[in-house]
Amino acid sequence: MTTETLHAADRAQPALSDALLSVRDLGMTFPGARGVLRRMPGVRAVDGVSFDVRPGETLGLVGESGCGKSTTGRMLVRLLDPTAGTVAFRGQDITRTSQGRLRPLRSKFQMIFQDPFASLNPRQTVQQIIAAPLRAQGASSGEIAREVRDLVQLVGLAPEHLERYPHQFSGGQAQRIGIARALATRPELVVADEPVSALDVSIQAQIVGLMERLQRELGVAYVFIAHDLAVVKHISHRVAVMYLGRIVEIGDKDDVYQRPAHPYTKALLSAVPLPDPAAERARERIVLLGDPPSPANPPSGCTFHPRCPKAQARCREEAPLLTLTTRAQQVACHYPET
């Protein structure tokens, strides 16, 4: 990267002094498969991702499969070690800290997973599951018992659930257990990776409502990763749209949803079917051609150009940087919507 583009990136992303989480130029390149004579080139799953999360706010991270949103989420909590860039929590770089030095900080950022059953130990009771992070922090057994009781109540479960095992719960209840475990150490940030997409529609609203209430009561910040644009719109304050490992647009929720500046954001929003037949039939729809490309073999220039209805010659050659639009959002497009 040249000095000039570095400058441009700096201009676009001033460091926030009040940020809880600051992510700069985060990258993840998975090593390629070993061939007969040499290793295949690596896969750039995440490339140059930068954003801030303020205390108590929700940043929605949306995109289609393979866009790198889950990989990004895992790097935020150091479940994956990034190959480039930094993640700073309250100004402290946690990217290269050893796991041992990281441990006291770990209580401050937690994760909720998509499949509640896969992320709960089937041989532990709810009591044991929720107590585990407290025990790891060295709490006394009296404290643990009291905390666990409060936590199950907080997430809307009953005390008699404590002695049961995960398989005795429905998907929605199991997700509540996952949330209680994530909140046990009073984190300031929770990264939630598709927390409602495995749940029935009528249960999704319960979990989204619960997460919103917990944010109001505890002031916890969320990075909410999902492919469902309607859910993200509902829960987020700010939204970042990812495509093939990069953020193509980021801004306040209203700007991104009401006035999308990136052609991909616009197409993505127009592809979501509305539960309203009259509106559905009257709607102008941008149907993108083709599938999202593979990160193993990304297109040149702007990686969206082969599917973009507005692509010009420049888009095939030159990758656009995230720059501030006339409004508050940032967009990575040579010809943004105005």
Add this chain to the structure above:
Amino acid sequence: MTPHPLLEVRDLAVEFPTAEGTVRAVKGIDFTVERGRTLGIVGESGSGKSVTSLAVMGLHRGATVTGSAKLDGTELIGTPDDRLRALRGRKMAMVFQDALTALHPYFTVGDQIAEAYRQHFGGTRKAALARAVDVLGDVGIPEPARRAREHPHQFSGGMRQRAMIALALSCDPDLIIADEPTTALDVTVQAQVLELLMRLQQERGLGIVMITHDLGVIARVADEVLVMYGGSAVEQAPAEKLFTAPRHPYTRGLLDSLPRLDDEDGAELRAIPGSPPSLLAPPAGCAFHPRCPAYAATSDGRCTGDRPPLRTVADGHRSACVLDEVTA
């Protein structure tokens, strides 16, 4: 034009014997699909929507199916399998959610389509392969002659779904049953596949049964909608009516709990409390009553008595709520 509707289902019920007792997965439902029209069946997991489609296709294993399902006047329920096999694929075909498990991994896509075609029409392998290339082209697969020689794993998710639609269309059926055909797809690819199904319907006058949990997809494609809950139909209405004037408390709850792109900001999601019922031990009476706000307000005994049947509440609109005072 025959006088029969394309598909007429009456009092269809499906039961599974299990170690813990009999599961009544579908408890007597009725619906009709006309040529060129789409019936959407919407429901959550365990509502019986997929079992209904399998029973119509005769693909249920180990289940007891009663009632009637007539395809163009021909009874399907209780018909021996060899006779059904002549209809399956030829007159009615199915599109599944997961194309990777529905297609055979060992054979090329072209061979699989050609094989299905020869089952019904015979002819040479070469002619059938040519037909396969044709339908692959029809569903918008670029370079169909080359892709026909590839295996399913060489296709992307969206292309695989198109290939499965091509397989379903290869014998020019009258009815397509699509069970969550776009659920595994990205939203931009989902838009392409829905567009394709609607184009094919227009060109060929297909009747479509679209089974999904996604009310947005229903609003996009369905003319008529059947809402299922706990194995029963709770509401049935023209799509327009169902979304603008839902009558059953479950349908209303479902619509209220849905986050929408066109929502007002800060609108609270009104979740339905509780969980969908267990099919092994279903609640007495109306399966929805333990979660129903109307029942909570009235504790009406009629909700816990007999299972409420669908009643006509407006023109072409039926709902199975005993608390709904019919004024029309």
